[in-house]
Amino acid sequence: MQSVGEQTYSQAVKEGKYDLYVGNLFGKYDNVRTDWEDQLNRIIFRPFLRDVVERRRRENQGVRIVDLGSGSGQGYEILTKIDRHDLDLGLQHQRILPESSIDWYLGLDISKAMVDKGQALFEDKSNVKFVQQDLREGLGKLKTEEDPFEIYFSSYGSLSHLSRQELVRLLQDICQHGANDSLIVLDLVGRYSIEWPDFWSATSEEEKMRDYTMSYLYSEPVRNQLNIETFPLRFWIGDEVKELAQELTADTGVGVEVIKLVDRSVLVGRHTDTREFNQNLKPIRRLVNSLHEDYLRTNLEELILTPDMVPNHPQVAPFLWQLIESWNILVRFCQKRLNNVMALQELEEWDHFPKPLQFALMTMDRVIADVGWMWYGDPRANIIEPQLGYALRTLEYEMQKGMGCGHGLVAILKIQK
Numbered sequence: 542m543q544s545v546g547e548q549t550y551s552q553a554v555k556e557g558k559y560d561l562y563v564g565n566l567f568g569k570y571d572n573v574r575t576d577w578e579d580q581l582n583r584i585i586f587r588p589f590l591r592d593v594v595e596r597r598r599r600e601n602q603g604v605r606i607v608d609l610g611s612g613s614g615q616g617y618e619i620l621t622k623i624d625r626h627d628l629d630l631g632l633q634h635q636r637i638l639p640e641s642s643i644d645w646y647l648g649l650d651i652s653k654a655m656v657d658k659g660q661a662l663f664e665d666k667s668n669v670k671f672v673q674q675d676l677r678e679g680l681g682k683l684k685t686e687e688d689p690f691e692i693y694f695s696s697y698g699s700l701s702h703l704s705r706q707e708l709v710r711l712l713q714d715i716c717q718h719g720a721n722d723s724l725i726v727l728d729l730v731g732r733y734s735i736e737w738p739d740f741w742s743a744t745s746e747e748e749k750m751r752d753y754t755m756s757y758l759y760s761e762p763v764r765n766q767l768n769i770e771t772f773p774l775r776f777w778i779g780d781e782v783k784e785l786a787q788e789l790t791a792d793t794g795v796g797v798e799v800i801k802l803v804d805r806s807v808l809v810g811r812h813t814d815t816r817e818f819n820q821n822l823k824p825i826r827r828l829v830n831s832l833h834e835d836y837l838r839t840n841l842e843e844l845i846l847t848p849d850m851v852p853n854h855p856q857v858a859p860f861l862w863q864l865i866e867s868w869n870i871l872v873r874f875c876q877k878r879l880n881n882v883m884a885l886q887e888l889e890e891w892d893h894f895p896k897p898l899q900f901a902l903m904t905m906d907r908v909i910a911d912v913g914w915m916w917y918g919d920p921r922a923n924i925i926e927p928q929l930g931y932a933l934r935t936l937e938y939e940m941q942k943g944m945g946c947g948h949g950l951v952a953i954l955k956i957q958k
């Protein structure tokens with residue numbers, strides 16, 4: 542059988558890259574992963590998870606989760622650290638899924654190194670377990686040995702390691718095993734990402750499965766010296782996920798509805814830095830990592846993006862150009878506002894701006910006005926730039942359409958029986 546990246550993952554675990562919360566400017570837990578991607582996942586899951594927890598509470602039960610391609614338990618960290626949306630400033634955390642609400646969290650992963658790491662990290666929790674399993678063979682004996690789960694979860698591209706056919710098989714097993722209202726979270730790699738325009742026009746299954754590398758785990762000088770493993774991934778677009786759900790319903794007789802589809806990391810995918818698949822890119826992720834880094838001022842001029850990063854393509858280009866234009870307007874405004882050479886009222890064509898851009902501009906105007914006078918720490922590096930990071934993140938999220946234009950394509954599916 543073909544490699545699914547075992548060498549990459551064993552090596553990464555050995556080097557501590559799968560220890561929780563390591564990173565900053567590059568690597569697995571860089572700032573974009575922590576402040577954009579994990580947080581965005583939490584925003585996406587929050588309303589659905591709240592419904593599941595409340596339903597189980599009414600039934601006097603906790604939540605059962607299986608994490609497919611669990612790594613060393615990153616999904617557990619994402620799901621248990623989601624706060625209520627309307628948390629007052631004076632309150633401590635109020636988690637949607639407190640650890641005490643989890644009856645059973647089962648992590649399945651093909652990599653022994655990951656499973657061992659997960660076991661070690663969660664050794665104090667008797668309701669958490671990691672088991673080595675190859676999901677290309679479906680759910681396996683779990684189908685008969687386990688009760689249904691409320692959530693068949695995956696995070697960060699795990700299920701893109703499977704071909705379409707292998708994923709269909711796994712999902713058929715889940716349809717059979719799951720209960721009414723069980724949720725399936727698919728986290729796939731988006732084919733329409735600016736990171737790899739050469740993949741956009743793929744039509745055959747062979748063209749949709751491409752060799753991939755996680756070279757971004759290493760800093761540039763290290764990356765250039767290593768012989769980094771490549772392995773195949775299946776790249777997905779939103780319409781294909783919708784077709785997949787319809788096909789599953791037709792094949793299994795179980796209703797499968799796509800209830801959420803989100804492009805995650807549209808302009809800040811991991812490979813914007815490596816430029817491994819698109820030489821025209823700027824190292825956007827590194828620049829956004831820098832926005833979120835304390836005591837590091839970012840050269841905002843470098844954050845201005847040029848539309849020529851995006852080749853013409855009828856489905857993809859118009860959306861990406863509009864997002865890039867809005868991104869640039871926001872960055873330019875902050876540059877000028879920081880230098881006191883522009884006020885919000887002077888922005889031309891305001892009425893034509895997308896609503897998320899108007900909101901982001903008003904927010905950054907207030908942030909700079911309210912914080913610029915401070916003299917503790919470095920307000921530009923430590924407050925204004927991270928806020929610009931969050932404003933850009935929100936702009937991206939509110940403008941995305943779930944087409945497959947992000948590095949990640951997150952889909953939430955609901956089973957109806």
Ligand SMILES: C[S@@+](CC[C@H](N)C(=O)[O-])C[C@H]1O[C@@H](n2cnc3c(N)ncnc32)[C@H](O)[C@@H]1O
Binds near residue numbers: 612616697
């Ligand atoms: C990108 S990592 C994501 C890990 C984790 N879910 C996270 O959020 O960081 C992908 C994971 O999928 C696992 N994987 C790849 N192919 C698999 C397969 N056929 N069966 C089970 N796990 C697999 C890898 O070992 C790896 O841990």
